[in-house]
Amino acid sequence: xxxxxxxxxxxxxxxxxxxxxxxxxxxxxxxxxxxxxxxxxxxxxxxxxxxxxxxxxxxxxxxxxxxxxxxxxxxxxxxxxxxxxxxxxxxxxxxxxxxxxxxxxxxxxxxxxxxxxxxxxxxxxxxxxxxxxxxxxxxxxxxxxxxxxxxxxxxxxxxxxxxxxxxxxxxxxxxxxxxxxxxxxxxxxxxxxxxxxxxxxx
Amino acid sequence: xxxxxxxxxxxxxxxxxxxxxxxxxxxxxxxxxxxxxxxxxxxxxxxxxxxxxxxxxxxxxxxxxxxxxxxxxxxxxxxxxxxxxxxxxxxxxxxxxxxxxxxxxxxxxxxxxxxxxxxxxxxxxxxxxxxxxxxxxxxxxxxxxxxxxxxxxxxxxxxxxxxxxxxxxxxxxxxxxxxxxxxxxxxxxxxxxxxxxxxxxxxxxxxxxxxxxxxxxxxxxxxxxxxxxxxxxxxxxxxxxxxxxxxxxxxxxxxxxxxxxxxxxxxxxxxxxxx
Numbered sequence: 001x002x003x004x005x006x007x008x009x010x011x012x013x014x015x016x017x018x019x020x021x022x023x024x025x026x027x028x029x030x031x032x033x034x035x036x037x038x039x040x041x042x043x044x045x046x047x048x049x050x051x052x053x054x055x056x057x058x059x060x061x062x063x064x065x066x067x068x069x070x071x072x073x074x075x076x077x078x079x080x081x082x083x084x085x086x087x088x089x090x091x092x093x094x095x096x097x098x099x100x101x102x103x104x105x106x107x108x109x110x111x112x113x114x115x116x117x118x119x120x121x122x123x124x125x126x127x128x129x130x131x132x133x134x135x136x137x138x139x140x141x142x143x144x145x146x147x148x149x150x151x152x153x154x155x156x157x158x159x160x161x162x163x164x165x166x167x168x169x170x171x172x173x174x175x176x177x178x179x180x181x182x183x184x185x186x187x188x189x190x191x192x193x194x195x196x197x198x199x200x201x202x
Numbered sequence: 203x204x205x206x207x208x209x210x211x212x213x214x215x216x217x218x219x220x221x222x223x224x225x226x227x228x229x230x231x232x233x234x235x236x237x238x239x240x241x242x243x244x245x246x247x248x249x250x251x252x253x254x255x256x257x258x259x260x261x262x263x264x265x266x267x268x269x270x271x272x273x274x275x276x277x278x279x280x281x282x283x284x285x286x287x288x289x290x291x292x293x294x295x296x297x298x299x300x301x302x303x304x305x306x307x308x309x310x311x312x313x314x315x316x317x318x319x320x321x322x323x324x325x326x327x328x329x330x331x332x333x334x335x336x337x338x339x340x341x342x343x344x345x346x347x348x349x350x351x352x353x354x355x356x357x358x359x360x361x362x363x364x365x366x367x368x369x370x371x372x373x374x375x376x377x378x379x380x381x382x383x384x385x386x387x388x389x390x391x392x393x394x395x396x397x398x399x400x401x402x403x404x405x406x407x408x409x410x411x412x413x414x415x416x417x418x419x420x421x422x423x424x425x426x427x428x429x430x431x432x433x434x435x436x437x438x439x440x441x442x443x444x445x446x447x448x449x450x451x452x453x454x455x456x457x458x459x460x461x462x463x464x465x466x467x468x469x470x471x472x473x474x475x476x477x
Binding site: 013014015016019020023048049050082114115116117118119120121122123139141142143144145161162181183184185186187189190 | 203204205206207242247248269272273276277278279295296297298299300301320321322323324325326378379407408409431432461462
């Protein structure tokens with residue numbers, strides 16, 4: 001079936017992502033090869049660990065440019081957890097490190113509103129007026145200490161709450177970015193991955 | 203808001219799920235994959251897999267069991283047992299764990315927590331704390347031990363560490379969550395040790411998982427009231443006395459958010475931005 005390139009930065013829970021993509025019918029190729037990341041039909045950018053370390057891993061192989069290029073050309077990309085944060089301009093987690101800058105805004109530390117890391121199932125709600133292709137209301141598995149608070153311009157956004165709304169996910173063209181882990185979010189998350197795989201091709 | 207989690211715990215040894223009382227007298231209670239599937243169907247929010255023989259056999263937790271459960275369910279899985287290094291943790295993550303729990307090795311070498319947090323992110327690191335009511339009053343140990351003391355090596359060894367002090371140190375070192383087990387209550391179905399929870403929960407800002415002693419839905423409600431973010435059960439689920447769903451119903455009835463029973467966030471980003 002459909003092939004997916006998984007950007008392999010040594011991500012912690014790679015096995016769970018691979019298992020979920022396979023359940024959704026995709027063939028998965030983990031790689032850090034910039035050409036593959038640039039040209040593949042679909043790319044998944046997962047992420048765990050620190051913002052700065054992840055950006056360094058991407059830059060060391062030119063994968064940062066390949067990802068920016070994909071987004072600029074409207075090629076399908078699914079970014080998960082830290083993957084979403086890497087799309088922003090910067091993060092409070094790693095001051096001075098530039099993100100991919102695919103969307104405006106800075107990732108900020110979670111403070112009031114509950115214990116941090118924010119771990120567990122949180123409600124996801126499509127923002128009023130948004131008309132996403134893939135995102136739906138539901139419950140998703142989160143595991144994060146930082147988040148994007150500003151809605152990216154021109155994106156259909158879904159929010160979750162931790163001391164105010166945070167960006168739980170957004171989609172813009174064939175880009176789908178999730179702060180939650182769709183691969184761990186049961187049937188709801190599996191269905192989201194399936195919708196993106198089915199419609200993600202340009 | 204984040205929902206309170208109900209987490210079935212699969213202690214395993216060899217290829218079988220086992221359960222004992224106060225970490226001893228282990229009996230076989232079933233197959234890991236079959237139980238994982240059953241609990242996923244009942245609405246489990248996460249699964250905890252603990253290889254209870256690993257530390258004593260000086261090896262890391264069985265990857266085969268982790269991989270088999272990973273292939274069967276799409277829920278978050280935390281794995282512990284015998285993890286002594288980042289390499290051990292990586293092997294379990296590659297086998298299908300989403301988070302890794304450390305216990306004895308972290309007590310022996312607290313830097314392990316920071317090493318794991320740096321490598322895999324704080325949210326992937328669970329520090330499991332097995333605590334017992336201190337047998338000796340503070341006088342015998344200076345001021346070091348308060349009401350609860352740490353045990354290691356599957357409950358076989360007293361570590362001479364105060365539970366609250368260790369919880370704080372684990373948090374400061376990079377733990378993303380504490381899995382707080384009462385050795386005294388484990389497998390006894392006498393209810394969670396709420397005093398232990400009330401000692402530890404307010405002393406840290408990271409989530410705390412209550413473990414040991416659950417006998418029925420009311421105990422879960424009580425532990426949630428004591429501030430536990432997640433609630434672990436084993437015997438009561440393995441023996442079929444209660445389902446995960448029944449426990450979650452009780453939590454919801456008591457006013458706690460559980461998965462599937464939410465008021466969705468209604469604010470838009472930007473409108474109530476905390477930046």
